[in-house]
Amino acid sequence: MARVRRRLEKLKLSTLYSFALCAKGSTEDHSKIGTAGFSRVVYVNDPDRHEEEGFRYPRNEVSTTKYSLVTFVPKSLFEQFRRVANFYFLVSGILTLTPLAPYSAVSALLPLSVVITATMLKEGVEDWRRKQQDIELNNRIVKVHRGNGSFEETKWKYIKIGDVIKVEKDNFFPADLILLSSNYPDGICYVETMNLDGETNLKIKQALEVTSDLQEDGDFTNLRQIIKCEDPNANLYSFVGTMDYKGMRHPLSPQQLLLRDSKLRNTDYIYGAVIFTGHDTKVMQNATEPPSKRSKIEKKMDYIIYLLLCSLLGIALLGSVFFGIWTKADLRNGELKRWYLRPDDSTVFYDPKRAPLASFCHLLTALMLYNYFIPISLYISIEMVKILQAVFINQDIDMYDEESDKPTHARTSNLNEELGQVDTILSDKTGTLTCNMMEFIKCSIAGTAYGQSVTEVEKAMALRKGVPLGDEIEAGGHKEKQIEESPHVKGFNLKDPRIMDGNWIHEPNKDVIRDFFRLLAICHTCIPEVDETDKVSYEAESPDEAAFVIAARELGFEFYKRTQTSIVIRERDPNQNVADYQYRKYELLNVLEFSSSRRRMSVIVKEPEPEGRILLFSKGADSVMFTRLAPDGRKFEEETKRHINEYSDSGLRTLVLAYRVLDEKEYENFAEKFRTAKISGSADRDEQIGEAADSIERDLILLGATAVEDKLQKGVPECIDKLAQAGIKIWVLTGDKMETAINIGFACSLLRQGMTQIIIALEAPDIIALEKNGDKDSIAKASKQSVMGQIEDGIKQVPTLGQSSTESFALIIDGKSLTYALEDDVKFKFLDLAVKCASVICCRSSPKQKALVTRLVKHSDKVTLAIGDGANDVGMLQEADIGVGISGVEGMQAVMASDIAIAQFRFLERLLLVHGHWCYRRISVMICYFFYKNVTFGVTIFLYEAFASFSGKPAYNDWFLSLYNVFFTSLPVIALGVFDQDVSSRLCLQFKTLH
């Protein structure tokens, strides 16, 4: 590893990147420093000085617990009594202490206190778990500068503002830091911000030039800086500050800010100065209380309780009126009627002379007496039942993933029964439906298609057609020789003897093939790592790129080494199979990286001697690439296009590869233009760079196309199929582009042949033209108009409910249109359309849009379930009625935000169809049972009152009364709630419509 590090140190990666590293800090904001809202002063490397100067900053210890030791009792009691029923019982409990009570106070207060204590205990245990988590977090270790250039390991919670800390690779930042330097000489580092915004790609941060030379521990001995910056706030993407260092003032921007909870990647270590700690950090400022979710049944239950309260009041009033009348009649003109009650010598409660008052007092008594209408132990019983149900869900062996050793985990148990009512599933794509593992599976080179592996989509399609899977569906028609199963390489699944093992040399277009693979090996931004056994592994920004490089490696073009200015490729001689390597060193001139607007990336390299040509290698989406081909570079265009279409149909991601030979003069022209664009500080700098790149990325010569499969998770198509049969609608919300999303839709049988696709997109020429003009208002207006029009067209297409439709519809909408479709005046129309479609796919949607869509669907009063695995799904998971997190590879963020965590998408089927069905039925039956027993009991009491002249004499013994609810009748009900099965799990799965 040491070797790697040394090599990396030599890299000044900042020169590689032309777009990502734009110094965006504008000077005007910095004038505000020192004014209100920008008052923070940090003495770097001098943490003790803050107190001397009178600055009080919080510690880095965070606490996410709801209660502390002191506040636990009052706060949780308050929470308890916010429930209507509990409050009612508290009031009636207090009233029992007065002579109004129809029974003894203890017998009324004891069950209440039992119930309250039990609930409080539960709260306490939950909070204790949170506390444990906090403790774990607060006690993580990080290296902190303790003077004289020595760094000591310290717990996170002891970090103070102004500390200089050293964070090592793959560790989280303990607080918000200002990046001072990294192991790269230009002070850049890679940061993964998945926990913050859910984006999985790495972000690049760069230290100020003046500090980036602080490379060694010892450099910090006498470091003194003063950072002045804004006060803590929740905005993740802005930061304003200045740093006084060596007598100079330097502006600080978000480019230097490293946020807590993001992770250092691909960088060995960084030094940073702590500026925000603990709850001041941006991520903690952003933390919102997760919305507490209540199931529909619970809401309905509240209605029932209100109803019962009303009927209780009703009968109590009735009783009081009768009581009043009879009491008044007891004493008329001095004549005692019921003399044995001594109405002449009475207390206020029975005084005939003050009958209305007595009647009112009786009302209070009656309210206490009839409180058996309200099931006091209902909440706690339901909670217990749900916890036990959750235990059963967790224990289910059919939802246990052996590979990852992860059982299903119901994190919040109060939504179990909602599982049985799910109507719409909103699903993330990456990591949920797919594994986020790219496999290089096919390619088309020089008009010939290679690769014989069967994709998931093809499997799915074959399955639907009923064709047995076999070699005959292979398009190539080659009799595949039984190659001995070579160990499967992750990310590579190209099986074709024609090009593997160096056989490509015998193919007719071997030159093109060679260039094709060289391009794969060169045109990317991966970083290789060579381990002791000379094996190379790669760190890539996206899994696609990794798949390309791995494919090139497997085919004998091994990307071996990257330096500041060169890329070394180790080529295996195709003629001899022995390890005889040929090293080719390409001089790296420029990298024009990928961006979503360019949809292509290029590198300009100089070939090694003897050829010494300057080459531009480019890869990109077919739509942009085909238009940039040179007239003589279109030799294989027809075939390649056909192949690309085939690949897309089988659910593969395709990229077109092309290259161009540049002559020196042309390149110098470009380089000049590019340089000037890059150093110009003007506002349209990005545009200038883009233009420069644009000017050179033309007249390309087509090499071929690649097809990468986004591997589906196990059992996804079957599961979706079954859920669809159960009448559940499935929406896919993905950040991918439309083509990919549609492919995946086909792959997981969301879309079927014969479905009418309604596509809403903003790619009409007039809008694109408007976009070029850049008038934002008119774009927005026109876009909205267009989206409206398309939605209305869609609604017209879909037959209204009355008509029977034989064909089903699928709605596909892209992110831009979604922005407009989610605006207030359009959204219900959109919803209207979407609800009528069997499946809906939203492409290019941001995490926020995901959440908005979820909220929209919730408007239609349907139970929504959101499923996702990444931090970008957190909003969606929290917004939906039920959030299901997949405890997969993309970190735990989604799982933390979810209500139920499962290991694989396919478990959803059993979770919904079996457990959902059971839990829903159980809870509903149980609640009905509960109300039934209480109402019957309450009615007997009321009927007895009629025989006791409504005097408020209970028909039963005090203790029997109060224990009736809490002990005598709760066990059978709970057992019913936990164990009852109306149909077995097998039947649930067989007859999906039971759902």
Added chain:
Amino acid sequence: PEYSKFTQQELPACKPILTPKWVVSVFFLVGVVFVPVGVVSLLAAQDVVEIIDRYDHACVPPNMTDNKLAYIKNDTISKECTRILTVTKEMKQPIYVYYQLDNFYQNHRRYVKSRNDAQLRDYKKSNTTTSCDPERFTADGKPIVPCGLIAWSLFNDTYSFTRGKENLTVNKKDISWKSDREHKFAKNVYPSNFQNGALIGGKKLNSSIPLSEQEDLIVWMRTAALPTFRKLYGRIYVDLKANDTITVRLSNNYNTYSFGGKKKLVLSTATWLGGKNDFLGFAYLIVGGLCIFLAFAFTLLYLIKPRLVAFELRSITVK
């Protein structure tokens, strides 16, 4: 997670499927069991001989029927009254003598609470009269034993029976619950300051007899749950023959006139099923009869218009 039948919710269970055969046979079975039980208990109830005589109205002198309240409140008017009863059927001993009151709310909350059990149980606590309002203390502040409205309103009609010249002694021993005598009313607690107030409720107690032997009081203080109730007055250990005439001498002291309650005297025998109560027998008979009727109705329905049950349907379609 480990596999076990319990955690996987695969414990064996049975769920009856309501096929017509099942339903009909269950109904039939229930009917067959219930009807004989009903018949037997009805017969037992029929065996009980009961003589009920309402006397509150009849014992008012004819000239005072318009103002019964004045009659009962006037201490100078003799309350003695004679009633003649005819035995309808032979009555085997023991014959239970009850008095039955009507429209008397012994279950009124004020009434029920107006007693102090500690005082009755323990002579040391004879001063505790809490919750006895308004009969706690005498006018001069002495605690009343037994205190409270219940004791104060003790029933005070008395009965004596003769058959011809023969005196039928009413045995008043053991008319109360044994547990009450032994545990709730102490042997060493004696009535004191009882019925000393201005307003006399009911019977006065002999202050030389301990409470545990005041069985009328004990019976009275086990308050009735409903406003119409019977309480045991005593037993007669003589067989009565049919058409015997019995003369009842009673003193009609108790005031039920102010609240319009009835007073009845009841002579009754008992069987293994208790007193005269047809309800149980009828209940059994009706439920059993209904079951048998339903069984027949369903059989007919099934024969006339058979309908396949879901799972039978499925097995057909599978075939």
